[in-house]
Every structure is written in structure tokens, then in C-alpha cells.
Amino acid sequence: MKLDKRNLVFLLLFAVAWDGMNSKAGLKYVAVTDHGSPVRGEDRSLHLARRYSIYSPYRKTVFYLSIFSSPSPPPNSLMPAQPDLPQAAPELLDSMLTRKFGPEVHNYFSGSPLNRLSFLRHDRAFLAAALTHPSTAFVAVDDLAPAARDASNLAYVSHADLSAVIGENPFVKTEEETIAAYNSTVRSPLILFLGLNDTRHEGFEYKAYKGVPYFAVDITPKGSNEEAAKGVIETLKAKNMIFLQGRSAMTLNAADAAIFAQARALLDWNARNPFCSGCGQPTLSVSAGTKRVCPTTDLAPGAAARGPCATRVGVSNLSFPRTDPTVIMAVISHDGSKVLLGRQKRWPADWFSTLAGFCEPAESVEEAVRREVWEESGVKVGRVVVHSSQPWPYPANLMIGAIGQAVKGGEEINLEHDPELEQARWFDLETVRVALKTGTSGLDDAPGEGRKEGDLRLPGKTAIANQLLQAVCVGGFLGGETKI
Numbered sequence: 001m002k003l004d005k006r007n008l009v010f011l012l013l014f015a016v017a018w019d020g021m022n023s024k025a026g027l028k029y030v031a032v033t034d035h036g037s038p039v040r041g042e043d044r045s046l047h048l049a050r051r052y053s054i055y056s057p058y059r060k061t062v063f064y065l066s067i068f069s070s071p072s073p074p075p076n077s078l079m080p081a082q083p084d085l086p087q088a089a090p091e092l093l094d095s096m097l098t099r100k101f102g103p104e105v106h107n108y109f110s111g112s113p114l115n116r117l118s119f120l121r122h123d124r125a126f127l128a129a130a131l132t133h134p135s136t137a138f139v140a141v142d143d144l145a146p147a148a149r150d151a152s153n154l155a156y157v158s159h160a161d162l163s164a165v166i167g168e169n170p171f172v173k174t175e176e177e178t179i180a181a182y183n184s185t186v187r188s189p190l191i192l193f194l195g196l197n198d199t200r201h202e203g204f205e206y207k208a209y210k211g212v213p214y215f216a217v218d219i220t221p222k223g224s225n226e227e228a229a230k231g232v233i234e235t236l237k238a239k240n241m242i243f244l245q246g247r248s249a250m251t252l253n254a255a256d257a258a259i260f261a262q263a264r265a266l267l268d269w270n271a272r273n274p275f276c277s278g279c280g281q282p283t284l285s286v287s288a289g290t291k292r293v294c295p296t297t298d299l300a301p302g303a304a305a306r307g308p309c310a311t312r313v314g315v316s317n318l319s320f321p322r323t324d325p326t327v328i329m330a331v332i333s334h335d336g337s338k339v340l341l342g343r344q345k346r347w348p349a350d351w352f353s354t355l356a357g358f359c360e361p362a363e364s365v366e367e368a369v370r371r372e373v374w375e376e377s378g379v380k381v382g383r384v385v386v387h388s389s390q391p392w393p394y395p396a397n398l399m400i401g402a403i404g405q406a407v408k409g410g411e412e413i414n415l416e417h418d419p420e421l422e423q424a425r426w427f428d429l430e431t432v433r434v435a436l437k438t439g440t441s442g443l444d445d446a447p448g449e450g451r452k453e454g455d456l457r458l459p460g461k462t463a464i465a466n467q468l469l470q471a472v473c474v475g476g477f478l479g480g481e482t483k484i
Contacts, residue, residue, distance in 0.1 A: 082440070082460045083152065086111025086254040105471075107390035107401075108250070108462035112258035114195030114214055121193055121288040126206050127171035130193070130213035132159055135203030139194070139216040139263050140236060142229075144271075145243040146260050147236050151251040154260060155241045162217050164228040165189050175286050182295040184282050184303060187223030192216040192266050192289035194259060216263035216289075218270075247394070250442065250462050257462075261393040266290065268395045269321040277318040279309040292319055322396055327368045328356035329402040330468035331381055333411055338426040339472055340379055340406070345422040347443060351457040352425070354465040356399070369402050377424040378414025382407040387471055390464040401464045403472055431456055432473045440466060 086106040092098065120126045130136060137156035140147040147155040159166065166189050170178070196204075198211035221229040233243075244252070249260055266289050276283050276294040283292040294309045311318050331340040331354075341352035357372035359365065366384040373381045381404040390399040413424050435456040441447050447457055459465045 081251075082462060083108070083251055083257065084254055085461060086258065105388035105401075105467055107388055107399075107464045107467060108254065109257055109261040109391045109393060110389075111254055112195070112262060113197050113199065113255050114259065114262075115198045115209075115211070116195040116262075117193075117209065118290070120206075120209075121290055122175065124171050124174055127193060127288055128169050129206060130196075130204060131166075131169055131171055131191070131215065133204045133213060134158075136213045136215065137197075138162055139214070139259065140219050140232070141216055141263060141267055142233055142243050143220045144264055144267060145245045146249060146263070147241045148244050148252070149241065151244070151248065152253050152256075154252065154256040155236070156214075157236065157241075161236065162219065162232060165217060165219050165225055165232050166191065171288075178286060179284060179293055179295050180297070181299065182284050182297065183299040185224070185300040187225050188285075189225060190218040190267065190270055190285055190289060192263060194262055214259065216267065218267055247442070247444065258391075261391055265323075265391070265393040265396045266321060268393070272395070276309060276311060278311040278316070279307065281306055281309070290321060324397050325359040325365075325368075326356060326392070326397045326399050327359060327365055327372060327402060328354055328399050328464055328468070329369045329373065329381075329384070329404050330354050330387075330465075330472050331373055331379060331404045331406060332472055333426060334406050334408045336405075338428050339432055339469065340373070340377060340424065341427055341432075342377060342421040342424040344420070348457065350439075350454060351443065352423075352427075353459050353463070354468055355421075355424075356465075359400075365400050365402065369404050373404065375418040376415075376421050378412060378417060379424075380407045380410030381405065382410075387468055388464065399464050401468050403468060427456065429473045432458070432469055436466070436469060436473065 085108055088104055088106060092104055136159060138158065139154060140157055140162060147157065149155045170188060170191065192215060194214040194216055196209060196211040196213055198209065200212045201210045204211060204213055219229045219232050252260060270285050270289060270292065273292055274282060279294060281294055284295050286293055294311050296306060298306060332338065340355065342355050343352045355373055355376050357376065359368040365386060369384045370381045373379050384402050384404045387401040387403050389401060392399050415421055415424060435458045439447055439451045439455055439457045440460045441457065442460055458469065
């Protein structure tokens with residue numbers, strides 16, 4: 001239902017009536033979808049569209065009406081299926097910042113339901129108890145591919161399912177004891193503490209913290225754990241679990257995608273950093289998978305003495321996971337009528353996206369946007385506004401989405417600076433609007449059957465590029481009606 005004036009009046013009257021029916025409950029906040037149905041508690045995690053103050057004749061007081069965007073099928077039913085995006089928590093909606101700047105944008109791979117409790121990663125009593133608790137959920141990962149029930153849902157397994165790989169509880173030892181017992185010939189299982197789902201209070205409790213603990217365990221067959229890992233993998237497959245390879249994990253539901261993103265980024269970082277960048281010796285994972293240390297000794301038979309290492313003195317960025325900031329931007333023409341898109345040679349025909357690139361040292365986000373756009377396309381950008389961000393676990397990027405505007409006279413395209421792009425083009429907004437309705441998909445997915453041959457193709461909604469294009473072409477950037 002379109003929110004025109006007539007329908008809005010209907011919704012306001014409906015809300016007042018709904019308020020009257022609920023007056024005994026003391027309801028002071030009414031939420032409805034844009035279809036007019038009431039929204040309660042947990043269902044308010046939808047994107048806020050409008051918020052109104054209404055006088056209630058039943059209580060002779062002012063209450064609030066919030067109209068939420070309700071889920072609807074894609075305009076073209078033949079579009080490839082794409083997972084839903086994370087939804088805003090209720091406390092993010094009733095906010096002066098939301099009323100001023102519009103609803104917070106939530107991108108795929110964000111919105112984890114877990115409280116990371118990072119300050120407890122050194123608490124061995126907490127970790128040891130959480131690891132073996134009956135309620136604990138485990139994400140089993142084989143060569144960065146997570147176990148799943150199907151393409152949309154991770155398979156959360158129990159400690160018993162992975163006990164052959166986990167072995168004795170590694171968290172009963174202190175970090176100092178673990179480092180002192182280091183033996184480079186013994187492959188300890190890589191176990192990551194992901195966090196606590198503290199919206200579920202049943203089961204585990206430690207001090208002031210209650211909820212369901214989540215861990216990720218690397219069950220990749222290699223080293224001294226190879227046979228045990230193979231056995232675990234076969235057992236899980238016998239229970240009809242599958243392992244989502246490569247980017248196929250981008251079909252997961254929003255919550256599972258966020259949990260997997262955290263697990264994948266940490267597992268990949270551990271796998272890529274088996275040796276110390278300070279002295280070249282093998283390193284050991286500690287702090288529940290979030291830190292690597294260079295042990296002072298190696299108990300392996302015949303191991304050479306380990307010399308001094310700078311990473312053992314003070315805090316070092318060589319020992320902690322890295323996150324690489326990346327800018328990705330929707331650039332509009334100076335008059336706001338067109339948007340700049342580019343394509344690489346390896347992409348499917350007619351497939352374009354927004355420009356992107358890595359931030360460089362001592363460079364602001366705004367400067368990175370201007371530099372990358374000029375280097376890749378020759379277009380000169382003036383004003384830049386940050387829109388939203390997206391964690392991207394391939395391998396460990398933070399995509400910082402921005403919207404930029406070309407300066408007057410700076411819209412000429414020149415691909416001779418940096419040959420990264422095969423093509424860069426200005427597209428009128430209506431062309432992009434049509435593509436957002438009928439032509440979005442993943443790089444490896446076929447476009448929808450309703451798309452006409454030769455029409456523009458764009459990234460699906462799991463990509464922040466899609467969100468940026470929605471903001472500038474469909475409207476609503478910063479929560480208001482914009483010129484574009």
C-alpha cells in the first residue's frame with residue numbers, strides 16, 4: 001500500500017482505534033506496517049519509515065505512531081532469491097538521531113545477535129565453563145566453509161559433535177601455561193569464542209552474564225588432528241549437513257551471515273599468520289582465537305632455541321587481527337541526474353557496480369573517495385557524505401559506503417590514470433531504478449528471467465553497493481526526500 005495522504009489518514013485513524021482497544025494495557029506507542037497491521041515487540045525490528053505524534057481521544061494524551069516498512073515480494077517475481085538484510089533493533093528506532101537523520105542502514109554481514117564480551121576472552125574460568133556447557137552452540141568450519149542445514153541456515157552443533165577435534169578443554173590452562181607448553185609438532189584445535197546470545201537467558205550463566213555461548217571450531221583436516229577432523233566431517237555429513245563453499249555463504253539468513261562473517265574473518269587471519277612477522281618463528285593462537293603470540297620456547301624434540309622477539313615486548317599490531325578499511329561510493333553528477341558506475345573485464349556482460357578502493361595510510365575516508373574516483377574514472381568529486389558501512393569477511397575488509405557529488409565541470413571520464421576498470425559510465429537515475437527492480441544478482445548468479453537482454457545489471461541487496469544506489473536513486477538518503 002502506497003503511503004499517500006489518503007492512506008496515511010486511514011492508518012492514523014486505525015492507530016487511534018487500536019490505541020483505544022489497548023488503553024487498558026497503558027499502550028503509549030503504536031506501531032503499524034505500511035499495510036496497516038499492528039506491529040508488536042520483537043516484530044518492530046523493521047526499517048522505520050515515518051513517525052507521527054497523535055492525540056488520543058481515549059486517553060486525552062499524545063502517543064506516537066510509527067509506520068514501518070513491511071516485507072514485500074520483489075517487484076519482479078522472477079528475480080533470483082536473495083536473503084533479507086539485518087533489521088534495526090527497536091531501541092534504534094525511537095531516537096532523536098533517527099528522527100533527525102533517518103533510520104540507520106544495516107548491511108549484510110552486520111547485525112550479529114551476539115554480545116562479543118571481548119573483555120572475557122582472557123578469563124579462562126569463563127571460557128572453560130562456556131565451552132562445555134550443554135546449551136553452547138558451535139559453528140564447525142572446514143577450510144573456511146561452515147557446516148549448514150541448508151543454503152539459508154547454519155548448522156549449530158554441540159560439543160559432543162566436535163569432541164574428537166576439541167579434545168581436552170584447552171581453556172583450563174592460563175594463557176601463560178599454554179604458551180609455556182607450546183610444541184610446534186602438535187596442532188592444537190583453533191577454537192574461537194564468538195560471543196554470548198544474551199537475548200536467550202536459559203542455560204549458561206557467569207557472573208552478571210547470561211545467555212547461550214557461541215564458538216567456532218576449525219575442523220580442517222591437517223596436522224596431528226587430520227584423522228579426527230575427517231571423522232567429524234563425515235559424521236556431520238551423515239547427519240545431512242552441508243558445507244557452504246566460497247561465496248555461497250552469502251545466501252545465509254542475516255543473523256547467521258553475521259555470525260559466520262566473524263568466524264570466517266578470524267579463522268582466515270589465524271591461517272594467514274602462522275609465523276611471527278617480527279622474527280619469523282611459528283606463532284600460537286591465544287585469547288580464544290583473537291591474538292597470536294610468539295612463544296619464548298618450543299618443546300618439540302630437536303627444536304632450536306628461540307631468540308628474542310620485539311612482539312613479546314609491549315602491544316604490537318603484529319599480534320592482532322587486521323581489518324582493512326575500504327571505501328565504496330555512489331557518485332552523482334553535479335546536477336544530481338546521473339550516477340557513476342564502473343565494470344571490470346571479468347564481470348558478466350552488462351554488470352556494473354559502484355567504484356571502490358582501499359584507504360591508504362594517513363588518509364581520511366572523504367579523501368580516499370575523491371582519490372579513488374579520480375584514479376579509476378577521472379571524475380573529480382567534491383562533497384562526500386558517509387552513508388553506512390559493511391563488514392566484508394573476504395578476507396577482512398570494512399566497506400565504508402559513501403555518497404559523493406561531482407564538482408561542476410569535473411564529470412569527464414578518463415580511464416588512462418589507472419587501468420583497473422574496463423569501463424566507467426554515467427547512468428541516468430531511471431535506468432538504475434529499473435535495474436534495481438529487475439536486474440540485481442550476485443556475480444556468479446544468473447539475472448532474473450524478467451530482465452531484458454542488454455539491460456543494466458547491478459549487485460544484489462547483500463552488497464553495500466546496492467544500498468548506496470537505493471539511497472541516491474530511490475530516495476531516502478539521510479531519511480528525507482532528496483532532489484535525487
